[in-house]
Amino acid sequence: MEKQPRLLASQLLLKNSLFEVSLNRVLLTWKEIPTKKKRVSGGIHHPFKVAGPRSATAALAWIASLCRVNWMAHNLASEFFFMSWLTFFITSQGTSHGVSVSEILAVRELDVDSGRKDDGRWQKMPQKSTEAYPYAFTVSYVERAWQHRWRCSDVTFHCLEGALCQQWVQTIREQLTALTSRPKHLLVYINPYGGKQQGERIYEQKVAPLFTLASISTDVIVTEHANHARDHLRTEAELKQYDGVVCVGGDGMFSEMVHGLVSRTQRDNGVDQNSPEEKLVPCTLRIGIIPAGSTDCICYATVGINDPVTSALHIIVGDAQPMDVCSVHHNNTFLRYSVSLLGYGFYGDVLADSERKRWMGPARYDFSGFKTFLTHHYYEGTVSFLPATDILGTPRDKTRCRAGCFICQHNGQLYSEDAPEICETDPDVSDSEYKGGWRVIRGKFLAINAASMSCACPRSPKGLSPAAHLADGTTDLILVRKCSRFNFLRHLLRHTSKYDQFDMTFVEVHRVRRFRFTPRYCQSDSELDLRENGKRLFSQICRDHPACSCSPAYSSWNCDGEILPHAAIEVGVHCQLIKLFARGIEEQPVFEDLPNPCAV
Numbered sequence: 001m002e003k004q005p006r007l008l009a010s011q012l013l014l015k016n017s018l019f020e021v022s023l024n025r026v027l028l029t030w031k032e033i034p035t036k037k038k039r040v041s042g043g044i045h046h047p048f049k050v051a052g053p054r055s056a057t058a059a060l061a062w063i064a065s066l067c068r069v070n071w072m073a074h075n076l077a078s079e080f081f082f083m084s085w086l087t088f089f090i091t092s093q094g095t096s097h098g099v100s101v102s103e104i105l106a107v108r109e110l111d112v113d114s115g116r117k118d119d120g121r122w123q124k125m126p127q128k129s130t131e132a133y134p135y136a137f138t139v140s141y142v143e144r145a146w147q148h149r150w151r152c153s154d155v156t157f158h159c160l161e162g163a164l165c166q167q168w169v170q171t172i173r174e175q176l177t178a179l180t181s182r183p184k185h186l187l188v189y190i191n192p193y194g195g196k197q198q199g200e201r202i203y204e205q206k207v208a209p210l211f212t213l214a215s216i217s218t219d220v221i222v223t224e225h226a227n228h229a230r231d232h233l234r235t236e237a238e239l240k241q242y243d244g245v246v247c248v249g250g251d252g253m254f255s256e257m258v259h260g261l262v263s264r265t266q267r268d269n270g271v272d273q274n275s276p277e278e279k280l281v282p283c284t285l286r287i288g289i290i291p292a293g294s295t296d297c298i299c300y301a302t303v304g305i306n307d308p309v310t311s312a313l314h315i316i317v318g319d320a321q322p323m324d325v326c327s328v329h330h331n332n333t334f335l336r337y338s339v340s341l342l343g344y345g346f347y348g349d350v351l352a353d354s355e356r357k358r359w360m361g362p363a364r365y366d367f368s369g370f371k372t373f374l375t376h377h378y379y380e381g382t383v384s385f386l387p388a389t390d391i392l393g394t395p396r397d398k399t400r401c402r403a404g405c406f407i408c409q410h411n412g413q414l415y416s417e418d419a420p421e422i423c424e425t426d427p428d429v430s431d432s433e434y435k436g437g438w439r440v441i442r443g444k445f446l447a448i449n450a451a452s453m454s455c456a457c458p459r460s461p462k463g464l465s466p467a468a469h470l471a472d473g474t475t476d477l478i479l480v481r482k483c484s485r486f487n488f489l490r491h492l493l494r495h496t497s498k499y500d501q502f503d504m505t506f507v508e509v510h511r512v513r514r515f516r517f518t519p520r521y522c523q524s525d526s527e528l529d530l531r532e533n534g535k536r537l538f539s540q541i542c543r544d545h546p547a548c549s550c551s552p553a554y555s556s557w558n559c560d561g562e563i564l565p566h567a568a569i570e571v572g573v574h575c576q577l578i579k580l581f582a583r584g585i586e587e588q589p590v591f592e593d594l595p596n597p598c599a600v
């Protein structure tokens, strides 16, 4: 018979019950061995959950309170998850449990006599176990909680013999060492001023202990100024010694990481970033995000929640999620990269206004959003784009980009083969033209948004473009034409409800590979300075068009939370240029007889 050194099956004691514990290459399982003497009395017996309700009454009260909170928040998705969790809770009944080896975080021996684990933590041991089964080891593993949150759980097994205990610990450690995708050494940048200015505290209290538990060593840099992390990554950091880089902050901080890493990779490979047509070289190091910012949309859209512990656990287990990156150029000069939102008009104006109100923290976006909504400016210009017609998926799909997304895999392969550009015609659109596969649209726009991913965030859990994909090599170009304030409000509100924000006459959406924007009153490059010329043009336009609503000539581009210095830009998508320590949003169980709230 073939020898399987990693396979163990032992009778171990767990909370005063005997369990058969086994381990193979993919799963650690423990199953209660029924004994006639043993009788579970009083409520639901649930020996595995370390942090959870201890009796049936407590459990029901806990679930009821959470459901109530969810109901108040109108968050149906979380309720469905709770129902499925409840199913597990009742059916598990304390008899069997399984944990994927890939989700084991650590294993350590327990010094039963002193009640101390070998990592120095103290724990009270049950009296009976210590007498009969004097050796013990603890396995820490990932447990799924509500709304895509992950938590670290512990389970402690007791053994009759020391040798058996050691064999278990050693075998599990071997299994973990064999997981080559896990990082061992990380470079961490903390923005102490992001979001509510809690970055350092979040890292020290919630993340560092988990990294220590998982034997991950770190070099930590607390940034001293904006672009500190970007410049350090681009020029100084000795990247060879790290398995990944991590930022603690918001989307702006993540953007710094992307710029540092992508620029460094291009420089090392002799690629000129200033050429818009240049094929960029993908980065090998993965980026982790510990959310501590204002919007946290990258984290929310790649993990499903902006929760520091969840993100830390995704880093520890060594997840990898490829992501598209847009390059933004102006007149053959590189400006910036974007991974989430490129927004002209509404989102550009919101950002420009909110920058002056940083002291308000994350609420600045709501304040400036309200103000910008009231000003109701529109902007004239020409958008030309190259539709992505040869790929799977459209922006109006009901399917969503989720962990293991088939569309991202399929289109990713297609892009690596340099798919040809396809020319299409659409006679229905009167103000559009076609030039060599490019489509040209002129008009007055309240907003021009390009979403390379859904841009889901706590403000809009389905995002700006709910069907956008993280790694399909395209961006969804959303054009919101001039309309009444009431209609624009309806459009905005639909971002927060199940209704389709694109199903409105003044909104169109295209899945594109490249696009360009030229404002109507575009000046030659030398004289185009938004801030200086803006006021002059504003009055000129108003003189020329007395009936207009006094909109200025230019807005600014919001590029992942940074203002771009030019309005005329050219954008290209680079498929799967970077990788994150994430796996995409995991599907939550859906009950067949009920509508899936995530799918509307």
Ligand SMILES: CCCCCCCCCCCCC/C=C/[C@@H](O)[C@H](COP(=O)(O)O)NC(=O)CCCCCCCCCCCCCCC
Pocket: 250, 251, 252, 253, 293, 294, 295, 296, 297, 340, 341, 347, 350, 351, 365, 366, 369, 370, 373, 455, 457, 459, 460, 463, 464, 489, 492, 493, 495, 496, 558, 559, 560, 561, 562
């Ligand atoms: C009426 C409610 C309307 C809600 C509409 C919400 C749509 C939200 C989509 C947000 C997409 C966010 C994309 C991410 C951008 C970030 O890269 C970037 C930087 O993030 P960081 O500061 O964490 O570094 N964040 C941003 O640019 C912030 C954009 C946030 C826009 C919030 C807009 C709120 C609008 C409120 C309008 C209120 C109208 C009320 C009328 C009665």
Ligand SMILES: Nc1ncnc2c1ncn2[C@@H]1O[C@H](COP(=O)(O)OP(=O)(O)O)[C@@H](O)[C@H]1O
Pocket: 190, 191, 192, 193, 194, 195, 196, 222, 223, 224, 225, 226, 227, 228, 248, 249, 250, 251, 252, 253, 254, 256, 292, 293, 294, 295, 296, 561
């Ligand atoms: N030490 C620092 N001092 C000032 N600004 C910083 C520092 N470190 C990073 N930044 C900048 O702060 C901006 C906001 O950071 P971010 O972490 O995204 O928070 P938020 O989500 O609140 O905007 C980013 O543009 C980043 O470049």
Ligand SMILES: [Ca+2]
Pocket: 324, 451, 452, 453, 468, 469, 470, 471, 472, 473, 474, 475
């Ligand atoms: Ca994409």
